Amino acid sequence: MTKLFPIKGLVSGLFAATAALPAMAQDNLEIIGAPRDGAMGFQPAATELARDLQWLDGMLLVIITAISLFVIALLAWVGYRYNARRHPEPASFTHNSPIEIAWTIIPIVILVLIGAFSLPILFKQQIIPDADITIKVTGYQWYWDYAYVDEGFEFSSYMIGAPATGGQNMMTPEVEQQLVDAGYSKDEFLLATDNAVVVPVGKTIVMQVTGADVIHSWAMPAFGVKQDGVPGRLAELWFTAESEGIYFGQCSELCGINHAYMPITVKVVSEEAYAAWLATAREEFAGLPQSFQVASN
Template identity: 90%
Template sequence: MTKLFSIKGLVSGLFAATAALPALAQDNLEIVGAPTPGAMGFQPAATELAHDLQWLDGMLLVIITIISLFVVVLLAWAGWRYNARRHPEPASFTHNSPIEIAWTVIPIVVLVLIGAFSLPILFKQQVIPDADVTIKVTGYQWYWDYSYVDEGFEFSSYMIGAPATGGQNMLTPEVIEQLNEAGYSEDEFLLATDNAVVVPVGKNIVMQVTGADVIHSWTIPAFGVKQDGIPGRLAELWFNADREGIYFGQCSELCGINHAYMPITVKVVSEEAYAAWLEEAREEFASLPQSFQVAAK
């Protein structure tokens, strides 16, 4: 005889499965990409793109520092060497060809040098490689929706503690309990989401980014990626994470009153953990539980 599950039992099973998914991908994962209070540097680079960007930033900082020091020293020397006390009679020349050539040629050389290093890094971001995993991300006011294109399932991702997850955008005891149940601490409030993007380490991940209502922006600083999601358009970014861990980002385009409450959580896991998560996710997000049976008419 076919057994029918009650609606209450089905809903309870679904919530239990949902709660188990983050824990499966969370086990033994270090929080790597997260903002640090009072810090001024970059988050640890976890992709080749991020390593390139941080190296380029360091190189530009050296060039800018040298130019700034040179200008300051030159101004100080000119002020001391040619002040009114030392030179009561001002010079009457109108131009100096060698200096004029120098201040034209040297900036051109500096700009060509910067371009020679920065353009390849820019092109590397823009040239999308063949994808091992393709995920379509859609920004909504104010949450994210993720569709694993090749796997046939999708889910929404809300900040833990947002109104949609039973919170009030405040760190209440109930929200702390939700964070703890998901494997996070109070420090991850405003960063952690109820459902995270899970991807395998060392694989090319292509994100197809768009917006459903207004312009949003999908960003993970530790990956060195940022792409605006514009309604009616589909843009792409890619990354290949070289380190397992949990990484956080935020919508980076002002999109409305709750713009600050639509974070991004990405969990980079081993291929084995990713395969296990996929198996659970296909059942949870794309179909009814395997034990559920429909009564015969």
């Protein structure tokens, strides 16, 4: 069945008509995936992929810390035990076979151990499962375009306060009011977008990522996903969000002068809230009517 998508030139005209959509999908949602001032470490893991990556990072941290401490201790002991004052006559041997065998075998064992845990996690990311919802993501300078492939509609997503939404990439009273109208606060400036990606909790989401002009990168830290969008190529990532809430990401590939003003907002909602948003979005973004979809299927 052929899907019809709206002309991009109409997107700017939809800004005013869709102003209420983010707030509607945001009711009673907690902001979970967001950077925090002065905080260290990862954002809370909202997917299995993110938990795997954070666990792997912790394991690698233990290994490299142990290696670093061992090397520092070894250097300190050798510096103390074999310095010129204690040994004015240096040793004359040049080889020590047991030590050379050990420092060859032990790193191999460590690398094999790391690979045994990291490769399955990599394969889990790269093997794309069957999708419950497929969304095509296209990066532009400097905004995102999202097409809900199975629903026949698409929309563009700009940072609130960007020039395209009447801002100047800086906080002003007008921009603060835009944030409030969309259900955010000024703390979400540079993070919140006028139109968010809305997905249901517990469903497998496949994002098809590409770029329209230069290389962009769709990254969502709390989901443990990041995929470059390369013009002329279509790549995929997937995630299954486990907690309802609002999550923020960012374009993570230097893509031009306004690269820093290209955020990502994903709202994970209940299936009931998603169905309600979908019904409204079909009308606002010229999607395929539900009756037409049922008849076509």
